[in-house]
Amino acid sequence: MECFDVTIIGGGPAGMYSAFYSGMRDMKTKLIEANEVLGGRMLHYPEKMIWDVGGVTPMPCEKLIGQLEQQARTFDPEIILGEQVTHLSLQEDGTYILTTASGEQHWTKTVIMAVGYGMIKPAKLEIEGAERFEVTNLHYTVQELEVFRGKHVLISGGGDSAVDWANELEPVAGSVTIVHRRNEFGGHERNVVRMKESSVQVHTPYKVEKLHSADGETISQVTVAHMESGETMFFDVDAVIVNHGMKSDFGPVRNWGIKMGEWTAEVDEQLQTALPGVFGAGDYIDYTNKVRLIAGTFTDAVQAVNGAKRFIEPEADQYAMVSSHNNRFKEKNRALGAAEE
Ligand SMILES: Cc1cc2nc3c(=O)[nH]c(=O)nc-3n(C[C@H](O)[C@H](O)[C@H](O)COP(=O)(O)OP(=O)(O)OC[C@H]3O[C@@H](n4cnc5c(N)ncnc54)[C@H](O)[C@@H]3O)c2cc1C
Numbered sequence: 001m002e003c004f005d006v007t008i009i010g011g012g013p014a015g016m017y018s019a020f021y022s023g024m025r026d027m028k029t030k031l032i033e034a035n036e037v038l039g040g041r042m043l044h045y046p047e048k049m050i051w052d053v054g055g056v057t058p059m060p061c062e063k064l065i066g067q068l069e070q071q072a073r074t075f076d077p078e079i080i081l082g083e084q085v086t087h088l089s090l091q092e093d094g095t096y097i098l099t100t101a102s103g104e105q106h107w108t109k110t111v112i113m114a115v116g117y118g119m120i121k122p123a124k125l126e127i128e129g130a131e132r133f134e135v136t137n138l139h140y141t142v143q144e145l146e147v148f149r150g151k152h153v154l155i156s157g158g159g160d161s162a163v164d165w166a167n168e169l170e171p172v173a174g175s176v177t178i179v180h181r182r183n184e185f186g187g188h189e190r191n192v193v194r195m196k197e198s199s200v201q202v203h204t205p206y207k208v209e210k211l212h213s214a215d216g217e218t219i220s221q222v223t224v225a226h227m228e229s230g231e232t233m234f235f236d237v238d239a240v241i242v243n244h245g246m247k248s249d250f251g252p253v254r255n256w257g258i259k260m261g262e263w264t265a266e267v268d269e270q271l272q273t274a275l276p277g278v279f280g281a282g283d284y285i286d287y288t289n290k291v292r293l294i295a296g297t298f299t300d301a302v303q304a305v306n307g308a309k310r311f312i313e314p315e316a317d318q319y320a321m322v323s324s325h326n327n328r329f330k331e332k333n334r335a336l337g338a339a340e341e
Contacts, residue, residue, distance in 0.1 A: 003107045034119055113273065118251065167195050
């Protein structure tokens with residue numbers, strides 16, 4: 001097993017920028033992300049315009065994710081997707097072995113925890129046995145609108161995503177019904193008005209109470225109940241979409257010996273956690289005046305990488321040579337120049 005200088009856990013903006021910057025510091029770098037794609041929390045608002053990242057003119061978040069990924073890959077770090085790191089164990093020689101949920105092991109001199117608020121999963125429908133329909137027609141995300149063409153769809157939820165999907169599906173589906181436990185919707189006002197003025201059937205304050213199946217495999221009917229009176233209604237459906245928000249979960253990370261509050265970890269001035277050689281960056285960490293923005297993750301990444309570099313080589317410079325005068329970019333600049341000619 002090959003020992004890496006630094007292994008970054010998490011592929012949100014903090015992890016992606018750490019991967020770039022550790023390349024600038026000539027460190028052998030690995031990044032492990034639990035999701036199948038990079039992006040972290042930014043994946044939850046891909047179509048939203050981002051205005052508040054320095055030097056970036058307004059662009060949809062998904063485009064910024066693409067640019068961050070491209071930058072992260074500049075120095076060819078090893079990037080492993082779809083693997084949740086579940087164990088961290090300190091070896092006698094001061095290195096760490098990280099183990100993932102599938103049993104894969106990764107050996108590293110230092111670690112950067114860029115895990116945000118942990119693994120982000122959709123909040124599930126709290127109805128016994130509902131999970132068996134997840135393989136057929138109970139959906140927590142919409143991957144492709146075409147899947148719902150001509151179908152009778154019931155959406156449960158009242159936030160941005162629920163309202164957005166009701167509007168997107170309205171011209172495609174056979175019918176769209178939305179039930180929400182409150183009378184007010186949390187989505188953008190313009191989208192809520194658009195939904196209410198369309199053919200979407202809106203029922204509030206109602207909640208999904210029971211799922212019925214004619215064939216034992218798919219949901220064929222849904223019972224919804226009024227939040228106060230308990231009065232029920234029945235809807236024949238082809239598909240149910242649940243948008244009850246997202247839940248964050250650190251899972252076993254909490255047991256690794258890092259000092260953590262409910263949502264964040266304590267770090268010192270070098271952004272090192274309570275574990276030697278384990279640094280933190282991004283939303284995962286807390287310190288005075290911490291900036292909880294994409295921009296804030298970048299400065300954390302620089303600090304954490306510099307901490308990791310000096311943990312391995314105490315005599316190393318505190319910072320990497322600035323990119324404008326850094327020899328690591330000589331070849332790359334030449335290639336860029338040639339491409340422009
Ligand atoms: C709706 C919304 C809108 C926002 N809008 C803006 C905005 O306009 N501008 C702005 O600057 N900021 C915005 N933010 C904040 C910004 O998205 C976060 O500050 C940023 O994503 C934090 O980045 P991060 O890399 O620290 O963590 P995250 O983006 O949360 O990434 C953490 C990653 O770690 C992975 N992970 C967790 N545990 C493990 C594990 N054990 N093993 C492997 N991988 C793991 C997760 O899967 C995740 O991909 C917004 C946030 C939200 C929720």
